[in-house]
Amino acid sequence: MEKIVINGSNPLKGEVEISGAKNAVVAILPATILAQDVCRIENIPDISDVTMMIKILSQLGAQIKMINRSTLEIDTRGINSFIVPHELTKHLRASYYFLGALLGRYSRAKVSMPGGCCFGVRPIDLHLRGFELLGSKISIDNAMINASADKLVGSAIYMDNVSVGATVNVMLAAVKAKGLTVIENAAREPHIVDLANFLNSMGADVRGAGTDVIKIRGVDKLHGCTYSIIPDQIEAGTYMVAAAATKGDVLIKNVIPKHLESITKKLIDCGVEVEEFDEAVRVRCDKRPEKCNIKTMPHPGFPTDMQPQMTVLLALADGTSIVSESVWDNRFKYIDQLIRMGANISVEGKVAIVQGVEALKGAPVGADDLRAGAAMLIAGFAAQGQTVIENLSHIDRGYERFVEKFTALGGDIQRVNFPDEGESEAESAG
Ligand code: EPZ
Numbered sequence: 001m002e003k004i005v006i007n008g009s010n011p012l013k014g015e016v017e018i019s020g021a022k023n024a025v026v027a028i029l030p031a032t033i034l035a036q037d038v039c040r041i042e043n044i045p046d047i048s049d050v051t052m053m054i055k056i057l058s059q060l061g062a063q064i065k066m067i068n069r070s071t072l073e074i075d076t077r078g079i080n081s082f083i084v085p086h087e088l089t090k091h092l093r094a095s096y097y098f099l100g101a102l103l104g105r106y107s108r109a110k111v112s113m114p115g116g117c118c119f120g121v122r123p124i125d126l127h128l129r130g131f132e133l134l135g136s137k138i139s140i141d142n143a144m145i146n147a148s149a150d151k152l153v154g155s156a157i158y159m160d161n162v163s164v165g166a167t168v169n170v171m172l173a174a175v176k177a178k179g180l181t182v183i184e185n186a187a188r189e190p191h192i193v194d195l196a197n198f199l200n201s202m203g204a205d206v207r208g209a210g211t212d213v214i215k216i217r218g219v220d221k222l223h224g225c226t227y228s229i230i231p232d233q234i235e236a237g238t239y240m241v242a243a244a245a246t247k248g249d250v251l252i253k254n255v256i257p258k259h260l261e262s263i264t265k266k267l268i269d270c271g272v273e274v275e276e277f278d279e280a281v282r283v284r285c286d287k288r289p290e291k292c293n294i295k296t297m298p299h300p301g302f303p304t305d306m307q308p309q310m311t312v313l314l315a316l317a318d319g320t321s322i323v324s325e326s327v328w329d330n331r332f333k334y335i336d337q338l339i340r341m342g343a344n345i346s347v348e349g350k351v352a353i354v355q356g357v358e359a360l361k362g363a364p365v366g367a368d369d370l371r372a373g374a375a376m377l378i379a380g381f382a383a384q385g386q387t388v389i390e391n392l393s394h395i396d397r398g399y400e401r402f403v404e405k406f407t408a409l410g411g412d413i414q415r416v417n418f419p420d421e422g423e424s425e426a427e428s429a430g
Contacts, residue, residue, distance in 0.1 A: 001421040004389040004403070006380030007412040008362055012248035014409045018236045018255050019045035019400040020070065020229035024191035026094035027168045028198045028229065029053040029074070030101035033060070034175060035202050037224030038075045044229060045400040046070065048393070052091045056084055056098060079105070086112035086143065092397070096124060096145075096165065100172030103136060103147050113143045119369060120329025126166035130157050134173055134181065154179035154218055162187050162298040167214070168195060175204040177218040186214045189299040190259045194230045201225035233259040234305045235399060236281070238374045240264075241309045242406075243283040244272040245316060245382040250409060253280045262302045263310075266292060270313060291319030291356060296327050308334050308375035315343040316382060317356035325350045334372035337365040341379055341387070362387040367394045374399065381411050 020043035030053070032039045044050055046069055054064050054072070060082075063075040082102040089095035089112040102109035113124075128138045128145070133155040136147045154177045157170055167187040174181035186192070188210055196209030202225050205217040236255045243250035244267055257264070257276040264274045264281065269292040273284040291314065296304040304327040314321040315338055325331045332347045339345060340363045344355040362385030367373030373395035380387030389395075392415070395402060406413050 001390060001418050002392050003416055003418055004377070004380070004392060005414045005416050006362070006377070006387045006389070008381050008383040008385060008387060010246065010381070010410050010412055012243050012246045012250055012381060012406070012409040012411055015251045015253055016239050016405050016409060017253050018231045018239070019043070021045070021191055021194065021232040022047060022049055022234070022398045023164070023189070024194040025050055025229050026053055026092070027097055027191060027195045028227070029057060030097040031172055031195060031198060031202075032057070032062070032074045033076050033079060033098075033101040034104045034172065034199070035222040035224050036077045036079075037222075038073055039202070039224045040067070040071065040073050040226040042071045042226070042228040043231075044070050044072055045232065047398055047400050048396045049092050049094065049398065052088070053094070056088045056095060059088060060084070082106045082108045082110060084111040089113065090115040093122070093165070096127065097168055097172060099127065099131070099145060099147055100169035103131060103149065103152065103173040104176050107149045107152055109145075109147045111145050113145065119331040119333065124165070126159055126161060126163045127169045130166055130170035131173055133157050134170070134177055136173075152177035152218075154181040154216070156182045157184065159183065159185040164189055164192065167192055171195060171199065171206065171214065171216060174216040175199050175206065175218065175222065176220070177216075179218055181216040181218070183214040183216070184212065186212050187298060188212060190230055190233055190256070198225070198227050201227050230259075231255050234303060234371070236260055237263040237303070237306045238309050238378070238399070239405075240267060240274070240281065240283045241306070241313050242378045242381055244270065244285040244289060245313045245378050247285050247287070248409070249282070249284045251280055251282045255279060255281055257281055262300060263306055266294060266302060266310065270317060289313055289317045291317040291321040293322045293324075295324040298327070304328060304331065305371050307331060308371045309378055311335070311345070311352060311354060312338065312375050312378045312382065314354040315345060315356060315379075316360065317354070319356055321354045321356070323352040323354060325352075333368045334375050337368070337372070337376060338379060340365055341383055359384050361385055364388045364390075367391040370394050370398045377402065377406070381406070381413075
């Protein structure tokens with residue numbers, strides 16, 4: 001079994017380059033199916049979710065050419081199937097975007113229920129409702145979602161919950177539907193805007209992305225394009241918090257500062273210095289952070305995907321902070337791991353009460369999911385002594401070359417193989 005070994009309490013100092021956005025690329029790769037043509041995608045992060053997405057595209061019949069580590073050419077002319085089986089979908093939640101993309105191309109799709117991070121119930125009722133309103137018939141048997149339509153027709157779709165996934169999936173199905181689709185109460189995340197920009201580069205007509213009303217006029221045909229993925233807002237936020245939690249000084253490059261606004265504001269509330277440049281932010285902290293309260297909200301609110309990372313900083317703050325998780329039912333599992341490191345946190349439902357301590361102590365911990373794993377990395381760098389983290393497959397899903405990037409910042413981190421310990425349950429579950 002591979003584990004991460006961190007010897008903590010060195011301040012992280014230096015420069016780090018942010019990679020392409022995971023949650024944008026996992027929506028844009030399936031979207032290439034909508035054109036029977038060649039798309040060149042740049043600034044793709046080298047992460048296991050992308051590897052899985054490429055595997056699914058290849059199994060469907062697409063030809064994928066790797067131009068360099070972050071650039072792919074995807075030829076979807078050879079796609080000859082609308083079925084995505086369980087052994088491919090179980091690894092990542094975003095596999096369900098093939099529903100919208102295959103519906104958009106074939107008016108048919110048969111995709112197994114997705115896998116991905118488990119923090120409470122993750123329904124897909126809004127996705128399926130959206131497809132039905134566009135004219136699809138939906139059935140689920142043996143955990144396979146079957147969607148089919150004679151012809152997709154534009155419709156008014158109100159999202160009861162703000163849902164990134166449902167907004168993406170409806171966009172993918174609607175771009176070639178007949179007539180106008182209006183998505184109300186749409187998600188506004190940067191990756192929604194990135195997908196809309198990509199679809200428009202292919203000849204679609206998507207307007208309003210980034211607001212809560214997205215209008216899509218169906219077109220008959222889409223064509224290939226060249227497109228560069230936006231920088232990853234959450235990877236950037238993770239390095240910002242790591243710099244603050246280790247009392248470091250880090251220049252985080254290749255970012256869009258506007259996407260980081262809510263994170264920047266909360267760090268400043270904690271007494272952390274954040275300086276913004278055109279495509280970079282510099283984060284400095286030379287004292288103990290101050291307490292502050294966090295409530296996760298859909299964009300432009302504080303991102304739920306930054307909640308675990310920020311809680312590590314608050315666990316070291318002077319005073320008591322309240323962290324409210326309003327998006328997911330149960331996204332505090334990682335707190336048990338922080339308590340093993342000496343954190344003083346109690347959880348009541350969707351609220352964590354974080355009483356700051358002077359220092360965390362290194363310990364053996366596990367990564368429960370992707371962002372919980374990121375939180376363990378930050379805790380390890382901030383803690384006194386050694387931290388050993390297992391279940392690395394979660395972290396590899398969303399953080400390109402994180403060992404190299406943290407090492408370049410002066411972090412004492414190694415990926416070590418423990419051969420006699422077999423596979424962690426996460427690795428064996430895939
Ligand atoms: C996306 O998940 C992200 N994943 C998640 O990031 C992120 O936490 C989440 O959006 C919120 O920002 C990807 O983009 C691949 P939602 P998604 O649909 O689309 C409810 C990470 O760490 N809901 O926006 O699955 C749902 O229960 C991952 O990168 C319904 O009720 O999230 C939740 O309470 C983890 N019915 C809320 O909406 C539905 O049909 C938001 O979920 C769909 C969602």
